[in-house]
Amino acid sequence: MTLSFELTQDAPETCAAPCVVAGVFEDGTLSAAAARVDEKSGGAIRRLFESGDVSGKLGATHLLFALAGIAAPRVLVVGLGDTKKFDAARFARANTEAARALKGLPLDRAVSYLTELDVPGKDAAWKVRSAALASDAQAYKYTATLRPREKSPKPEFSAMAFAASAPFAGALAQASAIAQGVRFARELGNLPPNICTPAYIAEKAQRLALEHPGVTCEVLEEERMHKLGMGALLGVAMGSANAPRLIALQWNGAGEAQPHALVGKGVTFDSGGINIKPSAGMEEMKFDMCGAAGVLGAFLAAVEMKLKLNLVCVVPTVENMPGGRAQRPSDVVTTMSGQTVEILNTDAEGRLILCDALTYVQKFKPQVIVDAATLTGACVVALGKHASGLMTQDDALANELLAAGEATLDRAWRLPLWDDYQSQLDTGYADVANIGGKYAGAITAGCFLARFTEGFRWAHLDIAGSAWEEGRKGSATGRPVPLLAQWLMNRAG
Numbered sequence: 001m002t003l004s005f006e007l008t009q010d011a012p013e014t015c016a017a018p019c020v021v022a023g024v025f026e027d028g029t030l031s032a033a034a035a036r037v038d039e040k041s042g043g044a045i046r047r048l049f050e051s052g053d054v055s056g057k058l059g060a061t062h063l064l065f066a067l068a069g070i071a072a073p074r075v076l077v078v079g080l081g082d083t084k085k086f087d088a089a090r091f092a093r094a095n096t097e098a099a100r101a102l103k104g105l106p107l108d109r110a111v112s113y114l115t116e117l118d119v120p121g122k123d124a125a126w127k128v129r130s131a132a133l134a135s136d137a138q139a140y141k142y143t144a145t146l147r148p149r150e151k152s153p154k155p156e157f158s159a160m161a162f163a164a165s166a167p168f169a170g171a172l173a174q175a176s177a178i179a180q181g182v183r184f185a186r187e188l189g190n191l192p193p194n195i196c197t198p199a200y201i202a203e204k205a206q207r208l209a210l211e212h213p214g215v216t217c218e219v220l221e222e223e224r225m226h227k228l229g230m231g232a233l234l235g236v237a238m239g240s241a242n243a244p245r246l247i248a249l250q251w252n253g254a255g256e257a258q259p260h261a262l263v264g265k266g267v268t269f270d271s272g273g274i275n276i277k278p279s280a281g282m283e284e285m286k287f288d289m290c291g292a293a294g295v296l297g298a299f300l301a302a303v304e305m306k307l308k309l310n311l312v313c314v315v316p317t318v319e320n321m322p323g324g325r326a327q328r329p330s331d332v333v334t335t336m337s338g339q340t341v342e343i344l345n346t347d348a349e350g351r352l353i354l355c356d357a358l359t360y361v362q363k364f365k366p367q368v369i370v371d372a373a374t375l376t377g378a379c380v381v382a383l384g385k386h387a388s389g390l391m392t393q394d395d396a397l398a399n400e401l402l403a404a405g406e407a408t409l410d411r412a413w414r415l416p417l418w419d420d421y422q423s424q425l426d427t428g429y430a431d432v433a434n435i436g437g438k439y440a441g442a443i444t445a446g447c448f449l450a451r452f453t454e455g456f457r458w459a460h461l462d463i464a465g466s467a468w469e470e471g472r473k474g475s476a477t478g479r480p481v482p483l484l485a486q487w488l489m490n491r492a493g
Contacts, residue, residue: 002179003136004159005172007128008111012072013040017161018107019074021098023114024049025083026056033113033163034077040069045077055079058090059097063105076101078114088130091119092409095131099138102157109159116163125171126407128164132175133182133408133482135160140183142190142475174305178485181301182478188293189468189476193269193286198237198317201266201292202245205315208296209249212303220246230356231333232341233316236349239273239326240319246357247315249296250364251303253492259310260491261366262299262484263357265350265373266292266317273320273346274328288350290467290476291373292317298484305485307492312364316357320349332430336360337452342430350375351445352434355452368397368457370487371449372480373464378441379415380465388412388466388480391446392459401459401487408482412461421447 012020012033022034028049030038038045044067048054054062058081066073078098081090095114102110112135115127122130139157162172188196188204202219209217222243225234230246237244247266250259267288271277277285292315299313327333331343333352336359341352350373361369372388379389388405390412392398398414405412424436424444432451436444446460466479 002176002183003139005132005176006159006161007164007166007169007172008161009163009165010111012036012113013069014071015111016071017109017111018072019076019102019105019110020072021076021078021110021112021114023078023080023094023117024054024056025080025086027083028056029083031080031113032116037067037070037075041067042069057081059093061097061101063101074105074107076110080117086119088119088122089409091117091127092130092134095134096138099135103139105157106154108155108157109161111161111163113163124164125168128162128168128171129175130409131162132160132172133179136179137182137478140186142187144187144191145195174489177304178301178482180304181297181481181485184300185290185293185297185478185481186476188296189287189290193319196268196286196289197242198245198266198268198319199242201268201289201315201317202247205247205249205296208300214252215303216250218248220248228360229334229336230360232335232352233318233356235327235331235333235343236273236320236352237318239323240321242268242319244316244318246360247317249299249313251299251311253307253311254309257310258367259312259364260488261312261314261361261364261369262295263314263354263361263369263371264292264295265289265354265375266315267350267353268317268319270320270347270349271322273326273349274322275345275347276322277347284468284470284474287468287476288374289317291371291463293476294372294463294467294478294480295484297478297481298488301481301485302488305489307488309488309492311488312361312366314357314361316353318353320346335452339432339451340430342427342433344433345435348434348445351448354449358449358452362456366456369453370401370459370461370484372461372484374467375462376442376445376464379462382415382442383413383465385465386411388483389442389462390414390459391417391443391462393417393450394457394459397457397459400490401483404487404490405483408486410479410483412483415443415446417443417446417450
């Protein structure tokens with residue numbers, strides 16, 4: 001369950017919530033709410049700042065108890081950093097750290113006055129939406145495969161109110177819908193691969209359709225895919241005991257209009273196949289279906305918002321394993337499009353399942369296609385964990401997606417998709433090879449996909465760096481749900 005969100009116009013000094021949240025800058029400048037709390041409490045915050053107990057450093061939190069003249073039993077003071085550098089990213093950071101502190105306290109709800117802050121270039125709706133999403137992201141906790149524990153007698157943080165007037169209730173509803181999509185994606189991504197199999201993802205998609213009027217779901221199994229000629233997708237699945245699925249969800253929110261299409265890579269575990277990956281870090285390959293999780297989450301968000309557009313979401317999902325039936329380097333497969341592919345590396349499998357899915361989605365005659373995939377380590381090398389890689393030959397579409405990323409801080413960075421790179425995919429044994437050599441690996445992967453989208457407006461998001469946090473306790477991030485949801489909102493108008 002996501003956090004419960006609401007708006008309030010209560011004054012910070014009279015608000016009776018278990019905790020109120022206010023901000024202070026490094027130079028001692030107090031937010032409007034902090035100034036009111038300070039005045040009514042006889043200068044409590046300024047004294048603590050002057051003593052060094054409250055620093056104002058960005059993200060630093062300090063909890064004050066039972067201030068005289070303040071109705072709330074707790075006041076959480078959050079550092080806002082340098083006044084001259086305060087921007088959208090720092091606003092999000094302050095809200096993130098506030099929520100991180102709140103979820104560790106024995107309370108069920110809090111009221112944040114950070115939404116009263118002035119953020120250059122951002123309106124009140126953006127502040128409400130961003131604060132809510134940052135708060136919910138911190139409140140998320142994975143428990144699916146942990147031993148059930150006795151319910152704690154202390155309250156669990158479950159509700160957040162933000163200082164804003166009633167006209168911004170729509171922004172809060174949008175935040176709630178996007179938060180549901182993000183949580184859906186994170187939960188799928190975090191599940192272990194013995195649970196989150198292709199069949200499991202298909203079941204989740206079918207359940208989503210059953211729970212939301214206006215949504216339909218079709219699941220294609222091996223026999224149907226064979227008939228359609230999906231040799232690339234089926235080739236990846238050959239080494240696994242878990243059979244593949246191809247999922248097609250549809251939402252009709254705009255009558256007869258051409259749909260928008262989302263396609264997501266769903267490799268539920270990627271061993272690399274015959275070209276097996278190194279053992280170190282292989283456990284993170286359960287996250288190789290985060291593209292699928294991301295587009296499913298964005299689809300859910302769009303449906304929850306009842307966006308006035310038609311939307312198709314296609315998810316090819318497989319497990320890539322070595323085995324007696326697994327495809328080999330030098331195999332040649334025939335794709336649904338009729339193009340043949342020489343398999344030079346079985347660990348370049350994501351593009352193989354995507355190429356058939358991209359061909360399949362064209363039957364819906366979409367006006368635009370966007371795919372998301374944890375596609376290449378090369379993209380992580382190029383951009384790190386902060387930005388997703390964006391590739392398209394459509395400048396207008398690129399600008400739309402980049403703007404949506406900036407608006408949500410789910411950022412992407414455009415990489416070239418010039419025809420110059422296509423020659424790296426040449427081979428003497430098929431129409432195209434599935435890898436392009438050691439240089440520009442993220443770009444040549446995009447070039448491969450481009451061969452299956454000719455005649456359509458299409459963009460590719462490589463989320464290999466942004467989809468999860470590394471390490472034993474690393475979690476799926478839910479990206480690019482915020483970016484895609486915002487883009488769909490903008491497209492719906």
